[in-house]
Amino acid sequence: MNPIIEYSNTLHRQPVIDLWNRVFGYDTAHNTPSLAIDKKIEENDGLFFVALADEQLIGTLMAGYDGHRGWLYSLAVDPQQRRRGTGRALVRHGELALGERGCLKINLQIVSSNASVQGFYQALGYQVEPRISMGKVLTANIPEHLRN
Numbered sequence: 001m002n003p004i005i006e007y008s009n010t011l012h013r014q015p016v017i018d019l020w021n022r023v024f025g026y027d028t029a030h031n032t033p034s035l036a037i038d039k040k041i042e043e044n045d046g047l048f049f050v051a052l053a054d055e056q057l058i059g060t061l062m063a064g065y066d067g068h069r070g071w072l073y074s075l076a077v078d079p080q081q082r083r084r085g086t087g088r089a090l091v092r093h094g095e096l097a098l099g100e101r102g103c104l105k106i107n108l109q110i111v112s113s114n115a116s117v118q119g120f121y122q123a124l125g126y127q128v129e130p131r132i133s134m135g136k137v138l139t140a141n142i143p144e145h146l147r148n
Helices: 009-024 033-043 086-100 112-123
Strands: 004-006 048-053 056-065 070-077 106-108
Touching (some): 048 086
Parallel strands (some): 070 106
Antiparallel strands (some): 004 048, 056 070
């Protein structure tokens, strides 16, 4: 299996940005890869992971924990590297990291237009829950040059 290690801004920043742009195609300012990376680094929580193959970045996972609930974010695997267990390994790595912090439950969100990934997560033990996801973008925290 390919190694999964903690993200290094010096080594991984541009490859992560490139991967996320390729995989997610972000179109909202608060999801701009460079901004998301900067905000995650500020937290310094050790919950940002990358998967490597032959020293090349092929996958990412960010996790978060607030003392009550854990979250998984930004699971991305290079399209050329899919179906080789990298996504599953990244999720399991994130689950272990959250479990080590005492996390009791992990949540994640799937963009409704990407419903096909639902089966992937269900195979890993995640269930669709009867919830409504709500969000609010705090535009004051987005650099002016990134605002739409």
